[in-house]
Amino acid sequence: MKLFTDHSFHIGEQHLRQGKPCQDYALSGSLGRETAYAIVSDGCSSGGMTDIGSRLMTLATLRALHEQIPSNDFATRDSDIARDTYLESSRLNLRLETKDLLATCLWAVVHKNEVVINVTGDGVVALEFEAGMIIKTFSWQKNMPYYPAYRIGGMDEPFTENHSDNLAPLTIIESVIVTPGGDVQLTNNVVTKGVSVREGMRGIVYTESIINTALGNLRTVALFSDGIEQIDQIETVSAVKALLSFKSVSGQFAVRRMNRFLQDVKKQGRGPIDDIAYAVIHSENKETDHVNNQTTEKSNT
Amino acid sequence: MNDTMNDFSFGSGFQFSGATIDNLEASEYTLVTIALDESGSISGFESQIEDMLKAAVGACFSSPYSNNLLIRVIRFGSQYKHQNGNGVDEIHGFKPLSEIDVNAYPNLRGGGATPLNDGVYSSVGAMNQYAESLVDLDFAVNGITFVISDGGENASVATAKMVKDELKKSVTGEVMESHLSILIGINIVTDDMRKRNPTYAKQIEAKVEQDLENFQRDAGMSQFIWAGEATKSKLAKLAEFVSQSISSTSQALGTGGPSQNISATI
Structure with missing residues (x-):
């Protein structure tokens, strides 16, 4: 298995107009x-310097993930604790x-035959298989997502209070989109799940096999x-696809795709009203799939 | 040829090489072609033209966009007709600047007639094709071409129509975001000739300038610049103009705007 990674982020129209950073x-x-x-x-738009917050969140998460390498246990909550400490x-x-650190945190690690995904806050996770795609949308009521910095700053209680009128303020919508022409038939392809405030605050962690029985590799x-x-x-x-x-x-493949996509949507x-970011891990299983000899490290230089 | 470069061909018998696209690390590139006339009339001016080329490419290293340049250098003269690529010899294909050693450029040796059509066709045709490959893979691309010549067309395989069609394709925005093609005329009338027969020398100068201007207009190149005498100081200014134009073109990448003429006094 060969892994290729890249990422891209871009300022949205609102922040551009208001003279705010991405x-x-x-x-x-x-x-x-x-x-x-x-x-x-x-980063939360109504927070403080959350452009710095989102960067620190990302870097702290990376440092925490590095610490999990010896055990190879990425599904543990230990990395959340380490991230918050950093x-x-x-x-x-x-x-x-604390308000400068108000930022969501989504991460994924592909290791051996599985992918571990951890979502604290809101956003979208897409898993693209050979014969289709699973898209999970995480959204909090009142557009008020949980940020790990609330825990650090002792603000969990007011956050819970704000969502006290709803038993399941975090909604996860899972859509399965089968690639046209595939021979997989799925009748019920959208599932909506409500998640309690406590569960959502802990962060949603789930592990998927890199081989889906219905959708392939x-x-x-x-x-x-x-x-x-x-x-x-x-x-x-459509945007995800x-x-x-x-x-x-090869190279900055996500940056190039994002730039072309933005050109097209404009x-x-x-174009994007809010800031937009995405990070990608692409896996190629067959030798014949290889378009080049780049390794994960090289593709991300 | 090595595994960092790929070979391409286009038209009838024109060839070029370009960096392997999968190895490119940036997301946007300015393609640059510098085409040098190596016909017999440049005899005696070879080293000045070589210095100009080295200075022009060398100056690009200090550009803030140096990592986003892919530069191709060719020379044209009828002496290359029996090689692949018709009247054109590729000194190097589209290469990242970091992989170019200007000190390794070969010496020029004037000889033969002027296949100007071939030089321009190779410059623009290769750029169109390479740009198309890059754009297909989501790279943002624009381009600038410099053709430096001391005389009009008299020995090409490529026809005027072929040149015109490639140039047209390059500026419609279908292939690249924008493309600027600049024909630079240099005057190779020697001081000796000027002293011996000043009237004739003037006539020659005027004819070359007129021929090249007509060529630029008829072919549909973006701009014609008459650099005048091929003196050391003029060619140094020309090198500066080339590197500055490359820098401005890189800077314009992503703006989506049409090619703008670059004003020059050389």
């Missing part, structure tokens, strides 16, 4: 042999406020900030 950030790369990561963070330490060193794991759901005139699923239609996975409308 508050989304993404990273991807290798964690060693046949292990790759993707991380996305979306985040708080950065906050203190830089004399930042995993090709791509992609994490998106919720900016993917706010592109003028473009449905989320377009951003994953790589013609090559012909139809205003």
